[in-house]
Amino acid sequence: MKIIGIKTNNLKNVDIEIDLGTIIGIFGPSGGGKTSLAYSTIYKLCYNTFNSIQNGFELSEDYIVDEYENLIPTVGIRQLNLNTNPRSTIYSYLNFATFISSSKHIDIPYSYLKLNNPLNECKVCKGLGIIYSIDISLAIDENLTIKEIPFIAWKKQYNTGSNLYENLLLEFCKKYDIDVNKKFSELPQSKKELLLYSKSETEFQIKYKSNKRYRNKKVKFIGYLIWLEIYLHSSKKSEYNFARKFSSEQPCKQCKGSRLDIEKYKNLFIDKISFIDFLSQPIKQVIKYIDKNKYKKIYEKLNNMLFLGIGYLNLSRAIPTLSGGELQKLNLTNLINSKISNILIVIDEITSGLNAADYDNIVSYLKQIQKSNNSLMLIEHNKYFLSKCDTLIKVGPGSGKKGGYLIEPKLENIKFQFKEKKQKLNNFIQLNNININNVKNQTIKFPEKSITSIIGKSGSGKSSVALFIEKKIDNVIYISQKNLKGNIKSTLASVLEINKHIAQAFSKKYNKDYHFFMPNSGSKIICQNCNGQGVIKYERSFEEDIIITCPECNGSLFNKESLKYTIDNNISLYDIYNFTIDELNNLKSINKFDKFIELSNYLSLGHLSLNRKTNTLSGGELKRVKIIKTLLNKSLKNKILIIDEPSAGLDENSALRVLNIIKKYKQDSKSIILIEHNPYIFFETDFIIELGPDAGDEGGKVIFCNNANEYYKKYYEQYKKYMDF
Numbered sequence: 001m002k003i004i005g006i007k008t009n010n011l012k013n014v015d016i017e018i019d020l021g022t023i024i025g026i027f028g029p030s031g032g033g034k035t036s037l038a039y040s041t042i043y044k045l046c047y048n049t050f051n052s053i054q055n056g057f058e059l060s061e062d063y064i065v066d067e068y069e070n071l072i073p074t075v076g077i078r079q080l081n082l083n084t085n086p087r088s089t090i091y092s093y094l095n096f097a098t099f100i101s102s103s104k105h106i107d108i109p110y111s112y113l114k115l116n117n118p119l120n121e122c123k124v125c126k127g128l129g130i131i132y133s134i135d136i137s138l139a140i141d142e143n144l145t146i147k148e149i150p151f152i153a154w155k156k157q158y159n160t161g162s163n164l165y166e167n168l169l170l171e172f173c174k175k176y177d178i179d180v181n182k183k184f185s186e187l188p189q190s191k192k193e194l195l196l197y198s199k200s201e202t203e204f205q206i207k208y209k210s211n212k213r214y215r216n217k218k219v220k221f222i223g224y225l226i227w228l229e230i231y232l233h234s235s236k237k238s239e240y241n242f243a244r245k246f247s248s249e250q251p252c253k254q255c256k257g258s259r260l261d262i263e264k265y266k267n268l269f270i271d272k273i274s275f276i277d278f279l280s281q282p283i284k285q286v287i288k289y290i291d292k293n294k295y296k297k298i299y300e301k302l303n304n305m306l307f308l309g310i311g312y313l314n315l316s317r318a319i320p321t322l323s324g325g326e327l328q329k330l331n332l333t334n335l336i337n338s339k340i341s342n343i344l345i346v347i348d349e350i351t352s353g354l355n356a357a358d359y360d361n362i363v364s365y366l367k368q369i370q371k372s373n374n375s376l377m378l379i380e381h382n383k384y385f386l387s388k389c390d391t392l393i394k395v396g397p398g399s400g401k402k403g404g405y406l407i408e409p410k411l412e413n414i415k416f417q418f419k420e421k422k423q424k425l426n427n428f429i430q431l432n433n434i435n436i437n438n439v440k441n442q443t444i445k446f447p448e449k450s451i452t453s454i455i456g457k458s459g460s461g462k463s464s465v466a467l468f469i470e471k472k473i474d475n476v477i478y479i480s481q482k483n484l485k486g487n488i489k490s491t492l493a494s495v496l497e498i499n500k501h502i503a504q505a506f507s508k509k510y511n512k513d514y515h516f517f518m519p520n521s522g523s524k525i526i527c528q529n530c531n532g533q534g535v536i537k538y539e540r541s542f543e544e545d546i547i548i549t550c551p552e553c554n555g556s557l558f559n560k561e562s563l564k565y566t567i568d569n570n571i572s573l574y575d576i577y578n579f580t581i582d583e584l585n586n587l588k589s590i591n592k593f594d595k596f597i598e599l600s601n602y603l604s605l606g607h608l609s610l611n612r613k614t615n616t617l618s619g620g621e622l623k624r625v626k627i628i629k630t631l632l633n634k635s636l637k638n639k640i641l642i643i644d645e646p647s648a649g650l651d652e653n654s655a656l657r658v659l660n661i662i663k664k665y666k667q668d669s670k671s672i673i674l675i676e677h678n679p680y681i682f683f684e685t686d687f688i689i690e691l692g693p694d695a696g697d698e699g700g701k702v703i704f705c706n707n708a709n710e711y712y713k714k715y716y717e718q719y720k721k722y723m724d725f
Helices: 034-055 096-101 164-175 189-197 224-232 237-244 275-280 283-289 296-307 324-337 356-370 462-472 498-510 560-564 573-578 593-602 619-633 652-663 708-723
Strands: 002-006 014-017 023-027 067-069 074-077 130-134 199-210 213-222 247-251 344-348 375-379 391-396 405-407 428-436 439-447 451-455 476-479 535-538 546-549 640-644 671-675 687-692 701-707
Touching: 002 034, 014 034, 014 405, 023 034, 023 356, 034 074, 034 344, 034 375, 034 391, 074 324, 096 296, 130 224, 130 237, 164 189, 164 199, 164 213, 189 224, 213 224, 224 237, 283 296, 296 324, 324 344, 324 356, 356 375, 356 708, 428 462, 439 462, 439 671, 439 687, 439 701, 451 462, 451 652, 462 476, 462 640, 462 671, 462 687, 476 619, 498 573, 498 593, 560 573, 593 619, 593 652, 619 640, 619 652, 687 708, 701 708
Parallel strands: 023 375, 023 391, 074 344, 344 375, 451 671, 451 687, 476 640, 640 671
Antiparallel strands: 002 014, 002 067, 130 247, 199 213, 391 405, 428 439, 535 546, 687 701
C-alpha cells in the first residue's frame, strides 16, 4: 500500500509505503503527527474508500493526499470508551447470543438469549445487575464526636453551606439526653439507633444559616440512615445523585448480577454451567465448565479474553464501566475471533493501562493476528513494543508546526538510572477496612506533601481504592478516566473556561457586552455559516450523521471582522483562538493566561489551538487537558489530588515533564496520588502502593506499601528488560 503527498493537519507532504503482513510501529513526540498519519489519513482513507463502494463518498474529508494505490480494508481500535448505555454488556457487545444460538448442542430459545428485554429482566434491579445501598463506612465517621457531626451527609459543606441538619441533630440530642461530646463509636447502641432510625412526632424549631442569611424553620427529625434511604429511592435526580455519594454499588442479590429473571432461567445451562452463572461469574471461572471441542466458538471467545488478561471480568459487565484499555482488549478479542485476514489494523497506544507483566502476552497475541497476513500499525511510545515491530516510522521532530516530518526511526539507547529519594516521609494518612469491589478488608497509608503511586495489574483494584479515598475523605479531587463532558461545539477554550477570561478582557477594553466576544453567541464577529461552532452537522435519518469542518471559516469559529479586535501586542481575537498555544505569549490582560500557557507547554499540549475540538483529541491529550482544568481553576490547599495515569500517550521524556509539573504542587496540596503503569514514572515518585497479586478475585490485596527506594531494591529486576535498551 502506498500513499503519496500526505498533508493532513501538520504533516509536511510525506510519502508512506506499507508492506502487507507486517507490524509497523509509529512513534514520536506528542503532537508530532502520529495520529494525523495513522488515523486521520491511513485509516480514514482506507475506510472511506471501501465504504464508498457501497454508500458513495461522504461530503467532505479532513485528510489531504495527492495519490494512493493498493489500499486494503482497515479497522481502527482506539482507547476512548464513548459508550454510555448501562445496558450494553460484554455479552451483547461480543454478540454471544448468536454464538450460543448457532451451537447444535444448546437448546435455549433465541428470545431468551436477547437479554435487554423487559420480559427477561430481573424484577429487583430492572435488568441493571446492580443495586445501590447506603454504605455506613462512607456515610458515618465514627471517630468524630456528635458535636463534630459524624453524619457526613449532614455536614454543611454537603448541603450548599446550610447548617440546618447540623443544628437539627444537636437539638435532637439535647431532647433525648445524648452526649454530644462523645464520639459516635462511644455511644450506647440504644442512642445510636435513635440517631439512625427514629422518627420524631414533634417538630423542632431550628435557627440556621443558608446563603449567608439566618432563617427559622420547623422540622421533624428523621433518623440519618432512613433520611439517606429516602434520598436514595427518590424520583428527584438531584436527591438520588446526592445519596449515591454515600452508597456502595453491589451485585443484585436476586439475580447475582446476571440482570435476568432467576425463575425464568433457573433450569437453563451452557454445557456444565447454569446460564445465570455463565453471565455473572468471572470469565476465568466460566471457561472451566465449557468443553472446548463441543462448544469451540464459545470456548475460543472466552479463552482469548483470558489470554489478554481480562479473565477477571464477567459477561454481564456494563461496557461504560470499562477502561479504555479493557475495551481495546475486547475489540482485539473480536478481531481474532473474526478469523479475518489481509486487512490493516490501526491500534492506538495498546500499552496504555497495561502492566509490564502483561507485555509478552500481548506481543504474542499481535503476532498471532499477523499470521493471517494482517498488517498491524501501532501508535506507540513503549520502546519494548516498538522493538518487536518489523518496521518503525518516526514522526516529528517537534510538536504542532515543528512536527509533521518523517525522521530517522531510531530507538534511543536508554538505561534507566534510579535516583534514591532522600525526602523524609513523616506524616501519613491511613485508611483501614477498605471494602470496595474486589478490595476486601485492606489497609493503606500514604504520606502527606508527597507523591504516591498506586500500581498493579489491570483489574487489581487500583481505581477502586482511588474511588474509596474520594468517597471516604473530604476535599479530594479525582481526575479519572471518565471522558470530559461536551458535544460537537466543545473546544479546548470552552472546556477549560478560558473563553470566558478572553471575552472578559476584550469586553473591558472595548466596553462591549461580554457575549459579543464569545463563540456560539450569535454576534457579528463569529462565522455566520456555522454560528461559531466550527463544524457543520448533517443529520441523516437512517445513517450516521455527518460532521464536517465548516468550509466558510475552516473551523476557526470567527470571521474576518474579529481581526479588528486586538489586545496586548496587537494580537487579535481571531489569532488567540487559531494560533497554537506555544505561539501565544505576553497576553497579560487575560486572567490566568500565563499559567495556562505554562501548564500547556509542560504537559506537551503546546501544539494545540484554543479552537481545537475536544472530540478530536487523543485519550492521553484529554487526560492532560483535565489536569490543566484542575490546576488552573481549583486550589489544591488541604486537598488530595488523584490522577489516573497522567503519562498516557507520552514518551518517557514528555511523561517526566508531566511528573515534574505535578511535583511543583505537592507542597501546596495535602497529598498527590497517581494511578500508574509506567515504571519510568512510578519509580520517580516518593511512595508506592501495589495491589495484586493478580486481578479480580485474585487481586484486591495490598502487596506493597512503602517508599519507592524499597520498591526499587525489591522489584526492579522484574521491570529491567522492559526499560533498558
